[in-house]
Amino acid sequence: MSALFTPYKIKETEFKNRLVVSPMCMYSSEDGFANNWHMVHLGSRAVGGAGLLFTEAIAVSPEGRITPCDLGIWKDEHIVKLKEIVEFATSQGVIMGTQLAHAGRKASTSQPWKGGKLLDVNAGGWETFAPSPVPFNDENPLPKTLDPAGLKKVIKDFKAAAARARKAGFKVVEIHAAHGYLLHQFLSPLSNFRKDGYGGDFNNRIRLLLEVVEAVKEEWPENLPLFVRISATDWAKGGWNAEESVELAKLLKEKGVDLIDCSSGGLIPKVKIPVSKAYQVPFAEKIKAEAAIATGAVGLITTAEEAEEILNKKQADLIFMAREFLREPYFPFKAAQLLGEDLSWPPQYERAKPN
Numbered sequence: 001m002s003a004l005f006t007p008y009k010i011k012e013t014e015f016k017n018r019l020v021v022s023p024m025c026m027y028s029s030e031d032g033f034a035n036n037w038h039m040v041h042l043g044s045r046a047v048g049g050a051g052l053l054f055t056e057a058i059a060v061s062p063e064g065r066i067t068p069c070d071l072g073i074w075k076d077e078h079i080v081k082l083k084e085i086v087e088f089a090t091s092q093g094v095i096m097g098t099q100l101a102h103a104g105r106k107a108s109t110s111q112p113w114k115g116g117k118l119l120d121v122n123a124g125g126w127e128t129f130a131p132s133p134v135p136f137n138d139e140n141p142l143p144k145t146l147d148p149a150g151l152k153k154v155i156k157d158f159k160a161a162a163a164r165a166r167k168a169g170f171k172v173v174e175i176h177a178a179h180g181y182l183l184h185q186f187l188s189p190l191s192n193f194r195k196d197g198y199g200g201d202f203n204n205r206i207r208l209l210l211e212v213v214e215a216v217k218e219e220w221p222e223n224l225p226l227f228v229r230i231s232a233t234d235w236a237k238g239g240w241n242a243e244e245s246v247e248l249a250k251l252l253k254e255k256g257v258d259l260i261d262c263s264s265g266g267l268i269p270k271v272k273i274p275v276s277k278a279y280q281v282p283f284a285e286k287i288k289a290e291a292a293i294a295t296g297a298v299g300l301i302t303t304a305e306e307a308e309e310i311l312n313k314k315q316a317d318l319i320f321m322a323r324e325f326l327r328e329p330y331f332p333f334k335a336a337q338l339l340g341e342d343l344s345w346p347p348q349y350e351r352a353k354p355n
């Protein structure tokens with residue numbers, strides 16, 4: 001059997017294969033609500049045969065949205081449509097996960113296809129929050145520093161979001177601590193200049209993330225997988241780096257996190273990233289080996305052969321793919337054919353299955 005189509009179990013949750021539809025923002029919600037776009041988009045990928053299907057980053061609070069159109073989970077009313085989507089996806093044999101997120105100083109922008117620029121308070125935007133009053137780029141106004149009450153609210157919001165994710169029926173929660181969003185802003189010395197217990201040395205910078213994990217675990221069932229996505233490096237001098245990622249991963253493992261989803265970058269603009277085929281896989285490999293925790297590899301992995309090689313070399317346990325799943329929702333069927341696997345297709349599609 002191929003490595004890619006070997007089932008993978010975390011606690012009591014079994015993924016039928018190692019292919020994960022990586023979280024992908026759709027910026028298509030109103031007031032945080034999922035709608036028919038999400039049902040069709042996620043539903044198609046659920047039919048497509050992946051082992052694990054993530055929603056896009058789901059905002060834990062309105063101020064934590066990247067754009068006014070982000071998916072959200074800050075009120076109970078959001079649960080209804082999410083539940084419907086999860087139920088459909090589950091009926092197709094895929095495990096569904098959601099990614100809890102807060103954008104921090106990268107919040108309040110327009111949708112990418114409308115320029116992705118900062119949205120002024122008068123144009124539907126809002127005040128943003130960060131560890132320190134340092135904007136993402138020169139064009140942005142200063143974010144507001146999170147005070148002790150603000151920090152408590154962030155932790156409470158992640159906790160309440162985890163409870164709603166459970167009620168919606170998700171089987172995996174991933175905490176988004178990557179791509180320059182709020183929790184990453186706390187991790188990195190390039191965005192965190194605090195003088196209190198949440199800034200300064202490594203243990204202080206990681207404190208908020210660990211407290212968020214603890215709070216989420218109070219609501220997220222012990223028997224269900226908990227992932228954390230990190231940017232393993234800022235790709236910048238003096239920034240967060242792979243060694244710190246390993247140390248963080250060890251501590252996250254102690255706190256009960258099951259898998260580290262290894263991405264990179266996003267903290268500061270104009271950084272030169274050596275983007276190439278599978279370029280982030282070495283981080284998944286290093287963290288897996290040195291922190292002895294399961295990892296997910298992501299980033300420019302687009303073929304069955306590449307995915308198979310990563311798994312065979314034990315560089316990662318799961319393969320996250322994003323853009324390839326937008327081009328080809330049924331990628332797993334094609335991958336299976338290529339690797340000589342006989343995957344069962346939805347009966348409705350069986351007449352199209354190659355012999």
Ligand SMILES: Cc1cc2nc3c(=O)[nH]c(=O)nc-3n(C[C@H](O)[C@H](O)[C@H](O)COP(=O)(O)O)c2cc1C
Nearest residue numbers: 022023024025056057298299300301321322323324
């Ligand atoms: C349209 C789009 C939206 C994305 N939204 C998210 C997101 O919500 N959360 C996240 O962690 N990463 C997000 N990403 C990053 C992907 O999950 C993935 O890490 C990245 O695209 C690299 O993988 P790929 O080369 O397979 O596309 C997004 C990427 C794309 C293309």
